[in-house]
Amino acid sequence: MAKEFWRWKEYNWKSENINWNNGAIITGGVDVGSVSSQAVVLVGGELFAYSSMRTGSDSPMSAVNSMNWALEGTGMTLENIKYVVGTGYGRVNVPFANKTITEIACHARGANLMYGNSVRTILDMGGQDCKAIRCDEKGKVTNFLMNDKCAAGTGRGMEVFADLLSVPIEDVGELSFYVEEEPPPVSSTCVVFAKTEATGLLREGWHKNKVIAAYCSAMAHRVVSLLERIGVEDDFVITGGIAKNVGVVRRIAKEIGIKTLETEYDSQIAGALGAALFARSLAEKGK
Amino acid sequence: MIANFGYKDGSGDFYIIIDTDKCNGCGDCVPVCPAGILEVRDNEYDPMADDLMAAVKEEFRKKIKYSCSPCKPDNIDYTLPCVKACQFDAITHSW
Numbered sequence: 499m500a501k502e503f504w505r506w507k508e509y510n511w512k513s514e515n516i517n518w519n520n521g522a523i524i525t526g527g528v529d530v531g532s533v534s535s536q537a538v539v540l541v542g543g544e545l546f547a548y549s550s551m552r553t554g555s556d557s558p559m560s561a562v563n564s565m566n567w568a569l570e571g572t573g574m575t576l577e578n579i580k581y582v583v584g585t586g587y588g589r590v591n592v593p594f595a596n597k598t599i600t601e602i603a604c605h606a607r608g609a610n611l612m613y614g615n616s617v618r619t620i621l622d623m624g625g626q627d628c629k630a631i632r633c634d635e636k637g638k639v640t641n642f643l644m645n646d647k648c649a650a651g652t653g654r655g656m657e658v659f660a661d662l663l664s665v666p667i668e669d670v671g672e673l674s675f676y677v678e679e680e681p682p683p684v685s686s687t688c689v690v691f692a693k694t695e696a697t698g699l700l701r702e703g704w705h706k707n708k709v710i711a712a713y714c715s716a717m718a719h720r721v722v723s724l725l726e727r728i729g730v731e732d733d734f735v736i737t738g739g740i741a742k743n744v745g746v747v748r749r750i751a752k753e754i755g756i757k758t759l760e761t762e763y764d765s766q767i768a769g770a771l772g773a774a775l776f777a778r779s780l781a782e783k784g785k
Numbered sequence: 786m787i788a789n790f791g792y793k794d795g796s797g798d799f800y801i802i803i804d805t806d807k808c809n810g811c812g813d814c815v816p817v818c819p820a821g822i823l824e825v826r827d828n829e830y831d832p833m834a835d836d837l838m839a840a841v842k843e844e845f846r847k848k849i850k851y852s853c854s855p856c857k858p859d860n861i862d863y864t865l866p867c868v869k870a871c872q873f874d875a876i877t878h879s880w
């Protein structure tokens with residue numbers, strides 16, 4: 499089988515020091531995206547377990563699988579979870595969800611916990627869309643826009659690109675800095691055109707890293723133009739899969755002149771975490 | 786909250802912008818829209834609140850440039866039906 503350069507690591511995590519059987523309210527969030535799915539479980543509002551995996555062709559199955567994987571080895575089952583919120587592009591396909599909430603609201607709420615309440619601007623670079631969100635100190639959305647018309651500037655676009663250049667997707671960001679000087683961005687981030695353009699540049703004798711740099715910089719430039727509509731106020735954070743790509747993240751920060759905050763959490767769980775936090779508030783409100 | 790419904794592509798920015806601080810969900814903008822792309826619904830961006838707001842229906846969000854084009858003849862100074870219907874100035878267009 500050919501090596502799959504686009505393939506990123508799936509993972510799960512569980513807290514070692516929370517006793518979930520202590521009577522605290524247990525809530526869950528599942529974010530079914532077009533490319534990846536995450537599940538988060540909170541015990542009394544504390545992060546207890548999470549998982550991230552590829553969304554399969556069957557979204558309801560992906561929702562179930564991601565939750566099962568988050569719960570693996572914890573002794574907890576779905577029945578123990580009092581309230582579950584589904585979010586993301588496939589949110590209507592979470593069979594065990596009590597309610598669905600748009601990912602815009604969930605990302606803002608999740609980022610508020612992950613990065614702290616000083617966060618005012620969130621750029622979520624997901625698998626197939628890009629969202630720019632402004633929020634207040636409570637993680638409430640004050641302004642947003644979403645761009646999901648094409649795969650440009652998204653994780654899926656980056657996957658296609660990594661595969662084309664035969665570079666493992668986790669290495670793309672770092673390699674984009676191994677260039678003597680920053681090349682001009684490729685003229686289009688449209689996956690189809692960028693692919694053709696990249697192939698042409700390689701044929702012209704450009705080093706792989708230089709082509710990667712040109713692509714990362716085009717992607718950064720494109721999302722910055724989205725941010726301009728809503729305006730960037732610090733603190734600024736980037737969530738989603740592309741947040742792990744330093745090649746894109748640093749170029750965005752450079753272009754807007756604002757550094758991004760770091761988090762000890764995984765940048766991809768913001769949506770599912772926000773969903774689980776809403777689940778807690780809703781369960782407490784009896785909604 | 787400022788809600789930007791629409792998209793940006795190679796040919797420009799196409800957003801219908803609803804200011805929820807001004808919009809009270811009265812629904813006056815809905816029947817005047819010849820393309821039928823507007824609706825009044827719960828504020829899905831603030832799940833803990835119970836207020837209503839105008840929104841662009843989900844299935845039109847990726848094609849509003851085309852949906853709205855009959856209302857936007859070139860080079861004619863013309864107030865859009867949705868904008869005219871809203872007495873609170875809650876709707877604006879980016880193009």
Ligand code: SF4
Pocket residue numbers: 803807808809810811812813814815825838839870871872873874875876
């Ligand atoms: S007419 Fe104005 S206030 Fe009424 S629903 Fe439409 S946007 Fe909101």
Ligand code: SF4
Pocket residue numbers: 801817818819820821822823852853854856865866867868
């Ligand atoms: S410009 Fe015309 S088609 Fe577009 S939302 Fe307003 S009334 Fe509807």
